Amino acid sequence: MPIGNVAQVLRLVRSNIRGLKPYVGGAQIISYAEWAKLNQNESPYPPPPSVRAVGNKFNEPGFLNRYPPGDHKELKGRLAAHLGLAPEQITFGNGSDEVLQNVALVFLDKGDKLAYMKPDYSMWPVYEQLTGASPRIIDLPDDYTLPVDRVSAERPKLVFFSNPHTPSGTLTPIDDVRRLCEELFPNIIVEDEAYADFAEGNSLKLLEDCPNLIVTKTFSKAFALAGMRLGYGLGHPSVISQIDAIRLPYNINAATYAVGLAALEPESIEYYDGMIRLIKSERNRLRGSLENVGFSVRPSHANFVLAKTESPEMAEMLYHGLAKNNILVRYFSDERLVDCIRITVGTPEENDHLIAEIGELLG
Ligand code: PMP
Numbered sequence: 001m002p003i004g005n006v007a008q009v010l011r012l013v014r015s016n017i018r019g020l021k022p023y024v025g026g027a028q029i030i031s032y033a034e035w036a037k038l039n040q041n042e043s044p045y046p047p048p049p050s051v052r053a054v055g056n057k058f059n060e061p062g063f064l065n066r067y068p069p070g071d072h073k074e075l076k077g078r079l080a081a082h083l084g085l086a087p088e089q090i091t092f093g094n095g096s097d098e099v100l101q102n103v104a105l106v107f108l109d110k111g112d113k114l115a116y117m118k119p120d121y122s123m124w125p126v127y128e129q130l131t132g133a134s135p136r137i138i139d140l141p142d143d144y145t146l147p148v149d150r151v152s153a154e155r156p157k158l159v160f161f162s163n164p165h166t167p168s169g170t171l172t173p174i175d176d177v178r179r180l181c182e183e184l185f186p187n188i189i190v191e192d193e194a195y196a197d198f199a200e201g202n203s204l205k206l207l208e209d210c211p212n213l214i215v216t217k218t219f220s221k222a223f224a225l226a227g228m229r230l231g232y233g234l235g236h237p238s239v240i241s242q243i244d245a246i247r248l249p250y251n252i253n254a255a256t257y258a259v260g261l262a263a264l265e266p267e268s269i270e271y272y273d274g275m276i277r278l279i280k281s282e283r284n285r286l287r288g289s290l291e292n293v294g295f296s297v298r299p300s301h302a303n304f305v306l307a308k309t310e311s312p313e314m315a316e317m318l319y320h321g322l323a324k325n326n327i328l329v330r331y332f333s334d335e336r337l338v339d340c341i342r343i344t345v346g347t348p349e350e351n352d353h354l355i356a357e358i359g360e361l362l363g
Contacts, residue, residue, distance in 0.1 A: 096231025169300025
């Protein structure tokens with residue numbers, strides 16, 4: 001005899017979790033050899049050989065059966081040296097997603113005012129529902145830059161925004177970020193810089209003056225390590241220690257930890273710099289080719305471009321037509337983006353293939 005009905009159990013779920021819509025990412029595929037996967041802003045290139053060689057460590061005594069370092073001391077030290085910051089200003093997460101969630105859990109109580117932009121990263125509503133915060137959703141202007149005055153006017157306890165902005169690739173200037181930090185002080189500004197390694201600037205120097213600023217970054221994009229899940233948050237040491245206090249024990253696994261160390265070796269950084277240069281030059285070439293077929297494409301400071309086509313029907317036709325030809329791009333149902341496709345910058349061959357297929361589909 002069952003001891004009761006599951007509906008009775010489900011009634012115990014917190015009310016803000018009951019309606020939570022989980023994150024839905026871009027489609028994933030099995031054979032990378034047969035597909036051009038241009039839908040999740042990953043790197044089309046593998047990380048350098050020295051980083052891949054970390055795989056051999058699985059055979060070292062203790063590597064798999066012992067817990068990894070829990071204080072992240074060596075990794076913090078190496079990243080701090082790379083960024084020109086102090087190790088105490090860094091917290092690591094299982095992807096920057098985990099850091100962003102930790103920030104939400106540290107600062108947001110049920111009913112607290114949380115501001116985020118639309119369109120922007122699709123995890124903002126998830127953190128809203130997870131914490132039960134009260135959302136202020138701000139429509140971005142047509143140029144997708146951060147509307148500082150409108151955000152300030154809402155007086156949120158915390159604001160999330162991506163910079164470079166996703167999915168447009170637009171960069172909000174550092175002076176605007178600084179003004180937002182000043183106007184909202186002491187309330188919290190969370191700047192998601194997942195793509196900033198592809199931009200000409202970032203907000204790291206604001207960390208000196210703005211103890212209410214938290215910047216998150218990732219190894220998933222420019223470091224070509226999406227599969228390893230390593231991200232980090234940067235802020236004032238006292239704020240970072242609050243975030244670190246709620247980290248799960250050993251949240252960075254042994255393989256990811258070792259890969260992170262290898263990725264920060266000087267010769268790896270040199271390799272990544274070359275890769276970033278290549279992706280940026282392909283980004284500009286891709287934008288030009290997409291404009292040549294009649295799309296409007298905003299200048300992008302990330303590793304993707306947002307192409308506005310003639311109509312929602314055309315965007316949808318291209319999405320499906322490209323998928324039939326083994327090319328995945330991102331298509332959004334959001335009303336502001338229905339006539340757009342977002343394309344991750346691929347290898348030169350993938351980008352040529354994409355442009356040729358778009359030409360065919362447009363007849
Ligand atoms: N922010 C933005 C804007 C993203 O697109 C992503 C990737 N989905 C992330 C954060 C999270 O990246 P990760 O967890 O891989 O560091």
